[in-house]
Amino acid sequence: MGDYPSRSDNAFAGGTGVTGRHARSAGTGVSPSSYQEPPIGGGGALPQKARFSMESGFRGLSVAAGAMVLVIIVAIAVFLISKAIPAINADHENFLTFKTWFPNDAQPRFGILALGFGTVLTSVIALIMAVPVALGIALFLSHYAPKRLATPLGFAIDLLAAVPSVVFGLWGRDVFLEPVREFSGWLNHYFSWIPLFGGDGPFGRSILLGSIVLAIMVLPIVTSLSREVFQQTPGMNEEAALALGATKWEMIRTSVLPYGKPGVIAAVMLGLGRALGETIALALTLGAVFSISPNIIQNGGNSIAANIANAFGEANATGRGALIASGLVLFAITLVVNIAARAIIHRRREFRDSAA
Amino acid sequence: MSLLNQTDADVVMTPQNIRTKKLPVAVNLLVAVVALGIGFALTYGASIGTWVLAVVIALILYLVGIAVVAGRIEGRRAARNRMWQALIYAACVLAIIPLASVVWTLISKGASRLDANFFNTSMNNISARDPNGGAYHAIIGTLEQVGIAALLAIPLGVLGAIYLVEYGKGKFANTVRFFVDVMTGIPSIVAGLFVLSFWVLIVSPWFNDGEPRFSGFAASLALTVLMLPTIVRSTEEMLRLVPGPLREGAYALGVPQWKTITKVVLPTALPGIVTGVMLAIARAAGETAPVLLVAGGAAAINFDPFNGNQQSLSLFVYQQAGDASRYAPARAWTAALTLVAIVLILTIAAKMLARRNKLTR
Amino acid sequence: MAKRIEASNVTSYYGSFKAIDGISMTVEPKSITALIGPSGCGKSTFLRSINRMHEVLPNARIEGRLTIDDQNIYDPDVDVTAVRRMIGMVFQRPNPFPTMSIYDNAVAGLRLNGVKKKSVLDDAAESALKSANLWEEVKDRLNRPGAGLSGGQQQRLCIARTIAVEPQVVLMDEPCSALDPISTLAIEDLMFKLKDRFTIIIVTHNMQQAARVSDKTGFFSIDKTGEPGRLIEYDDTQKIFSNPVEKKTEDYITGRFG
Numbered sequence: 001m002g003d004y005p006s007r008s009d010n011a012f013a014g015g016t017g018v019t020g021r022h023a024r025s026a027g028t029g030v031s032p033s034s035y036q037e038p039p040i041g042g043g044g045a046l047p048q049k050a051r052f053s054m055e056s057g058f059r060g061l062s063v064a065a066g067a068m069v070l071v072i073i074v075a076i077a078v079f080l081i082s083k084a085i086p087a088i089n090a091d092h093e094n095f096l097t098f099k100t101w102f103p104n105d106a107q108p109r110f111g112i113l114a115l116g117f118g119t120v121l122t123s124v125i126a127l128i129m130a131v132p133v134a135l136g137i138a139l140f141l142s143h144y145a146p147k148r149l150a151t152p153l154g155f156a157i158d159l160l161a162a163v164p165s166v167v168f169g170l171w172g173r174d175v176f177l178e179p180v181r182e183f184s185g186w187l188n189h190y191f192s193w194i195p196l197f198g199g200d201g202p203f204g205r206s207i208l209l210g211s212i213v214l215a216i217m218v219l220p221i222v223t224s225l226s227r228e229v230f231q232q233t234p235g236m237n238e239e240a241a242l243a244l245g246a247t248k249w250e251m252i253r254t255s256v257l258p259y260g261k262p263g264v265i266a267a268v269m270l271g272l273g274r275a276l277g278e279t280i281a282l283a284l285t286l287g288a289v290f291s292i293s294p295n296i297i298q299n300g301g302n303s304i305a306a307n308i309a310n311a312f313g314e315a316n317a318t319g320r321g322a323l324i325a326s327g328l329v330l331f332a333i334t335l336v337v338n339i340a341a342r343a344i345i346h347r348r349r350e351f352r353d354s355a356a
Numbered sequence: 357m358s359l360l361n362q363t364d365a366d367v368v369m370t371p372q373n374i375r376t377k378k379l380p381v382a383v384n385l386l387v388a389v390v391a392l393g394i395g396f397a398l399t400y401g402a403s404i405g406t407w408v409l410a411v412v413i414a415l416i417l418y419l420v421g422i423a424v425v426a427g428r429i430e431g432r433r434a435a436r437n438r439m440w441q442a443l444i445y446a447a448c449v450l451a452i453i454p455l456a457s458v459v460w461t462l463i464s465k466g467a468s469r470l471d472a473n474f475f476n477t478s479m480n481n482i483s484a485r486d487p488n489g490g491a492y493h494a495i496i497g498t499l500e501q502v503g504i505a506a507l508l509a510i511p512l513g514v515l516g517a518i519y520l521v522e523y524g525k526g527k528f529a530n531t532v533r534f535f536v537d538v539m540t541g542i543p544s545i546v547a548g549l550f551v552l553s554f555w556v557l558i559v560s561p562w563f564n565d566g567e568p569r570f571s572g573f574a575a576s577l578a579l580t581v582l583m584l585p586t587i588v589r590s591t592e593e594m595l596r597l598v599p600g601p602l603r604e605g606a607y608a609l610g611v612p613q614w615k616t617i618t619k620v621v622l623p624t625a626l627p628g629i630v631t632g633v634m635l636a637i638a639r640a641a642g643e644t645a646p647v648l649l650v651a652g653g654a655a656a657i658n659f660d661p662f663n664g665n666q667q668s669l670s671l672f673v674y675q676q677a678g679d680a681s682r683y684a685p686a687r688a689w690t691a692a693l694t695l696v697a698i699v700l701i702l703t704i705a706a707k708m709l710a711r712r713n714k715l716t717r
Numbered sequence: 718m719a720k721r722i723e724a725s726n727v728t729s730y731y732g733s734f735k736a737i738d739g740i741s742m743t744v745e746p747k748s749i750t751a752l753i754g755p756s757g758c759g760k761s762t763f764l765r766s767i768n769r770m771h772e773v774l775p776n777a778r779i780e781g782r783l784t785i786d787d788q789n790i791y792d793p794d795v796d797v798t799a800v801r802r803m804i805g806m807v808f809q810r811p812n813p814f815p816t817m818s819i820y821d822n823a824v825a826g827l828r829l830n831g832v833k834k835k836s837v838l839d840d841a842a843e844s845a846l847k848s849a850n851l852w853e854e855v856k857d858r859l860n861r862p863g864a865g866l867s868g869g870q871q872q873r874l875c876i877a878r879t880i881a882v883e884p885q886v887v888l889m890d891e892p893c894s895a896l897d898p899i900s901t902l903a904i905e906d907l908m909f910k911l912k913d914r915f916t917i918i919i920v921t922h923n924m925q926q927a928a929r930v931s932d933k934t935g936f937f938s939i940d941k942t943g944e945p946g947r948l949i950e951y952d953d954t955q956k957i958f959s960n961p962v963e964k965k966t967e968d969y970i971t972g973r974f975g
Contacts (some may be wrong), residue, residue: 059523066529136451172460247433277546305543331542339538
């Protein structure tokens with residue numbers, strides 16, 4: 001106790017600990033660890049040293065792990081851009097407005113327009129089909145079904161949300177293709193005057209098939225998240241609505257849906273993110289045609305992610321760069337969707353937070 | 357009071373009479389039968405489609421019919437209530453059909469190659485006419501890739517969450533939190549492209565005489581990128597559930613913060629953290645796109661994740677699905693069944709654990 | 718407007734558990750009736766049976782007759798929503814709709830009834846908030862979230878929401894138990910004011926409150942845990958608190974029990 005050599009030793013270790021803390025959490029006030037500030041000249045010197053180095057070491061590790069997330073995000077952007085730029089420079093067409101994809105030629109010609117269009121179109125159609133149904137099921141599970149049915153059914157939906165997309169893609173190609181082909185033929189026969197359902201065939205491996213498969217894939221995800229928020233509706237708000245003489249549906253409309261709205265938006269946006277980035281299910285079901293056409297039943301359709309999976313095998317260096325450039329566009333689109341979702345949820349927060 | 361009744365004649369705020377006519381079940385059934393009858397008569401009479409169209413027409417007719425009939429008997433509000441209920445039930449039936457079909461196909465088609473050979477052999481030297489061949493190499497690949505990814509992502513993710521909950525305050529922590537959210541939304545193919553451009557094309561040539569090389573480890577890196585945000589988010593949520601007094605109790609005893617975290621906070625939150633980790637692993641195991649880009653795929657067994665192409669189960673499914681051999685679809689379905697089994701076992705175990713978790717209940 | 722309520726032999730269950738047994742009482746129009754008794758004695762269950770909110774809970778059912786001006790509300794051809802519109806309810810904890818503004822909360826019931834005209838809604842919101850003694854405090858911030866008010870204000874907002882649809886009976890389930898004494902007084906004042914228009918039944922744990930506000934008081938009790946609650950004594954409030962007939966009532970009121 002009070003040995004000079006070890007004390008100076010300790011002062012050194014303590015010093016780094018203190019500066020480290022101040023550097024990282026300046027202005028945070030009293031952090032709990034300051035309770036262990038050694039009394040001057042008191043306490044056992046050796047244990048103090050060990051304590052301090054562990055504390056700052058552990059803190060350093062955790063800060064590094066947190067910073068790792070930033071590093072990875074930045075690295076993703078940097079490396080994708082660094083590989084994309086040479087390819088885009090080698091492109092003999094405008095990358096943003098050209099429609100087809102021949103990056104492996106001696107004179108590479110490729111553009112993102114048709115792919116981007118296909119990506120957005122399939123995702124939007126998929127969500128238009130999936131979201132109403134998903135909300136219906138979520139309400140059924142949270143408010144209509146008897147508990148004995150709702151619990152296992154909800155569990156099954158949760159499990160379906162975990163099924164890998166390659167399985168849905170395989171099912172879409174092996175099983176669902178025929179019914180969709182028939183249905184497309186029927187649509188074409190009676191509704192060919194609508195541009196969506198025009199064309200002379202062949203039908204089947206179309207945007208319609210791709211987006212229905214996407215819808216089926218997204219459905220369990222949106223259902224499972226929405227069900228959770230619907231179930232969290234405070235019982236006293238539901239009772240308040242019922243006590244005003246609301247019917248069941250009116251109770252849902254006045255208390256459950258408004259309460260769940262931010263959660264539902266988040267769920268839909270997550271579903272949209274999944275749909276936009278979905279690769280394998282679309283690679284297995286779309287016709288891989290580079291065109292922009294409103295027709296959704298003829299063989300055709302393509303998406304950025306599916307094209308990467310399809311074209312990667314034969315790609316040379318420029319081809320790979322071109323695919324990476326298209327991935328960069330996809331990254332940007334999903335980023336915009338994500339940030340938009342957050343903004344929407346944030347705007348609704350005033351009403352929710354004051355409720356807590 | 358009477359103010360309301362005067363201004364809106366058709367709005368009856370508080371009825372003097374609480375009795376109403378209820379729509380008899382028989383009428384409800386009658387509407388359904390009539391709707392079905394018209395649906396089928398219309399469809400087949402004009403021969404414009406199959407039974408599917410008939411059912412769809414019947415459903416629409418039923419919805420309209422019930423709205424009109426119930427509206428006359430029970431009133432507008434009750435009718436709307438009935439219509440929405442019918443729609444919600446219809447949504448369930450509509451969704452269950454394709455999902456059940458997926459499950460049924462998976463089991464019926466997947467069972468055909470569920471034999472010892474499938475789990476013992478690889479695709480090495482299996483020609484297009486050979487009905488044998490299996491996914492042994494793919495299972496090895498999936499286990500190794502996901503295992504390494506878990507080893508990388510779990511400590512990183514848990515530590516990152518500890519930073520956010522226990523140490524992080526101010527701008528930097530908010531930035532990290534924001535980017536964790538952003539990272540959750542990264543499509544798996546983009547993660548694959550990142551590892552492709554970073555590891556496969558730039559780093560791997562250093563170890564391989566200047567030639568870029570696919571490897572199972574590259575796939576692990578991509579899966580790590582995908583697992584990390586999920587683990588951070590779920591762990592963060594669990595750590596926040598640990599009651600504050602528990603921490604304060606430890607501080608009051610003079611326990612340093614890092615020890616409080618490792619000895620008190622983490623063990624309390626452990627079941628929840630494990631649940632989150634298992635769900636992340638399950639999701640990673642099913643990823644195909646990144647593996648396709650950076651592991652390369654292989655027909656032969658390769659135990660070494662650091663050297664040479666490796667297969668994975670999901671990639672095996674994709675490749676067999678695109679294979680021209682007539683025996684390929686059976687292999688694809690059986691591999692899909694195996695993959696789903698692995699993913700579901702993990703998911704079910706995670707959910708069981710979550711159900712027994714004291715913090716979340 | 719206000720109506721007479723007559724319960725005869727009302728018995729409520731939660732699954733197989735009998736919560737109250739054979740309650741019979743008559744509540745006169747335009748009066749305040751207080752229901753008192755120890756915790757778990759079934760006063761709230763009885764209250765919720767009066768506007769059929771009891772059956773909202775899973776596996777809950779009820780036997781007996783409950784009439785409001787001679788119409789049995791448990792007859793099979795009765796519309797539950799009509800009953801609840803006629804018999805409004807204020808809950809133990811203030812429960813304004815968290816996603817709605819003060820204004821929207823006040824007119825929520827009217828909107829459900831299909832009132833869309835802005836002028837009607839404005840008038841109704843103002844008169845309901847005035848009746849609930851809340852207008853002066855919120856008239857400048859009607860578009861702020863209802864959940865941003867203080868607890869007492871929230872509870873008065875809930876009362877405004879309830880009386881905006883012009884019910885005939887107002888049930889209050891321990892409306893002041895989550896509030897401070899000043900807010901409690903504000904609500905008690907409000908009850909006196911509303912008595913001219915509505916039949917009010919209030920469940921309370923606070924005996925002083927029962928003595929202060931009510932015309933008649935019903936005392937509920939249970940023999941022991943697990944047994945159903947029973948109505949022990951029901952009489953004029955003055956009589957119950959000064960000269961009760963039953964020994965149990967006297968014990969409870971003097972604080973020797975419960």
